[in-house]
Amino acid sequence: MESKFLKHIDRDEIVAIVCDLVGLDTTNPPGNEHLCKETVTRAMESLIMEVSYYEKEPGRTNVVGRAGSGAKSIGFVSHMDVVPPGEISNWDTPPFEPTIIDGRIYGRGTLDDKGSFACAYSACKAFLAEHTDFDGTIYLIAAADEEMGSELGIIYLVEECGLKFDVAIIPDGGRMDLSIYGEKGILWVDLTSIGVQAHGSTPELGRNAIVPMAELLAEIKTLDLGVNFDSEFDGWTMNIGTIQGGSSTNTVPATARATIDFRLPRGITKQDVFTKIEEKIALVKLRSPDSEFQIKALHETEPHLSDKNSIIIRSFDRAAKRLNLPMNYETFGGNTVAKNLFFAGITSVVHYPGDDKLAHVPNEFVIIDELVTGSVLYAETLEAYFFG
Ligand SMILES: [Zn+2]
The missing domain is CATH 3.40.630.10 (Zn peptidases)
Incomplete structure (x- = not known):
């Protein structure tokens, strides 16, 4: 040189x-x-x-x-x-x-x-x-x-x-x-499943929050944000990063929580992601009508x-x-x-x-x-x- x-x-x-x-x-x-x-x-x-x-x-x-x-x-x-x-x-x-x-x-x-x-x-x-x-x-x-x-x-x-x-x-x-x-922009999504706590020996008195969360995450695995984005970016990514739920083996869990890290190119918005997640929640509710979810953004930056x-x-x-x-x-x-x-x-x-x-x-x-x-x-x- x-x-x-x-x-x-x-x-x-x-x-x-x-x-x-x-x-x-x-x-x-x-x-x-x-x-x-x-x-x-x-x-x-x-x-x-x-x-x-x-x-x-x-x-x-x-x-x-x-x-x-x-x-x-x-x-x-x-x-x-x-x-x-x-x-x-x-x-x-x-x-x-x-x-x-x-x-x-x-x-x-x-x-x-x-x-x-x-x-x-x-x-x-x-x-x-x-x-x-x-x-x-x-x-x-x-x-x-x-x-x-x-x-x-x-x-x-x-x-x-x-x-x-x-x-x-x-x-x-x-x-x-x-x-x-x-x-890319960062979007961290927090998903919470809400149940009803009860004694583990009488699960029929409660509503398990973990099971619908597991179903929802299995659905989200196939979430597709499409290919309509700025071609200067190579695509979008998704990583399910954390999962927590329940307090003890002998208790019906009242909450379960998962967080997901999305990296978004220009052309895909937070609203696009939330809409796709809502579609997946609707699929879970078809099988488990009494399931209840909350979804919110934890952190976001623009691309x-x-x-x-x-x-x-x-x-x-x-x-x-x-x-x-x-x-x-x-x-x-x-x-x-x-x-x-x-x-x-x-x-x-x-x-x-x-x-x-x-x-x-x-x-x-x-x-x-x-x-x-x-x-x-x-x-x-x-x-x-x-x-x-
Ligand atoms: Zn550094």
């Missing part, structure tokens, strides 16, 4: 930042992102950035570094919280003791999203070294609370703290050769599609081509902060200096060479964005 930015990239420094951050347990909940404040601040200050702190709740620190003050602006948005390590016995190395083996760093958050932060930092460093007098503003953001919905993170920064930039790079989704430009002709996606693509890095553009069913920013009027590039299949799994790792490549790619993107 040939780039004038390469000479400014310090591989050992990237590794040191990743290892420092991964050694700090910022599992969310509870978060404790304040633990990362010192390492992140030191990195930002080495770039002569102005550093600001924002906390919606104590300990849930967002750190924002700013370089330059020109009108044209861009933000790098990474996050400092991580998902729980899960079953520790599935890890070959301790999740919060970063371990380097064969050019990879293992540990929770090595990729998602502490490696990404180190990569964004290193890109800013290389760009600022080449362009000391650039006319613009770069924000380097180490946000809180991404894994639990960003209410204390980017949403707070943009909606309550007045943080604003024109476009963003979000190293938190996709792959080295894949950028995400659209995300979004970024304009592939936007200046940030064009700049990113030009940078990838300049480096001869193959790059594909897709939509997906995950939700990143790109969605929050999109609805705040900010277009983003979503891209990982790694592979998002490694996020959230045991033995998460990042390839050090890819963090170096990612740094060069983002530095080239900054140049293409600011200098055309």
Whole structure:
């Protein structure tokens, strides 16, 4: 790979930042992102950035570094919280003791999203070294609370703290050769079956809530939302995620509850989903006329599609081509902060200096060479964005 930015990239420094951050347990909940404040601040200050702190709740620190003050602006948005390590016995190395083996760093958050932060930092460093007098503003953001919905993170920064930039790079989704430009909407549906409680020895005095729920879920298995949706999306998905019901074996259960996760492309609405579920409920009621269901939405986001002709996606693509890095553009069913920013009027590039299949799994790792490549790619993107 040939780039004038390469000479400014310090591989050992990237590794040191990743290892420092991964050694700090910022599992969310509870978060404790304040633990990362010192390492992140030191990195930002080495770039002569102005550093600001924002906390919606104590300990849930967002750190924002700013370089330059020109009108044209861009933000790098990474996050400092991580998902729980899960079953520790599935890890070959301790999740919060970063371990380097064969050019990879293992540990929770090595990729998602502490490696990404180190990569964004290193890109800013290389760009600022080449362009000391650039006319613009770069924000380097180490946000809180991404894994639990960003209410204390980017949403707070943009909606309550007045943080604003024109476009963003979000190293938190996709792959080295894949950028995400659209995300499906999320619809979480809560289904409740209502029965009548009674002693388990006299079931005829009660009404079992579990049995109709089991029937309904068997019907929902074949629920079909059709193919009339925006062709930039690959389809819709449905996952029955939880089921609960009853209180003891010798009691007729009064309630049973299930939750379902739908991911919806543009063109399929919440009302479409509810109508299909109501049809399935009607089928169950034909067999069990006294069954009773409630249905409600627990959480919903809208699908979004970024304009592939936007200046940030064009700049990113030009940078990838300049480096001869193959790059594909897709939509997906995950939700990143790109969605929050999109609805705040900010277009983003979503891209990982790694592979998002490694996020959230045991033995998460990042390839050090890819963090170096990612740094060069983002530095080239900054140049293409600011200098055309
Ligand atoms: Zn992430």
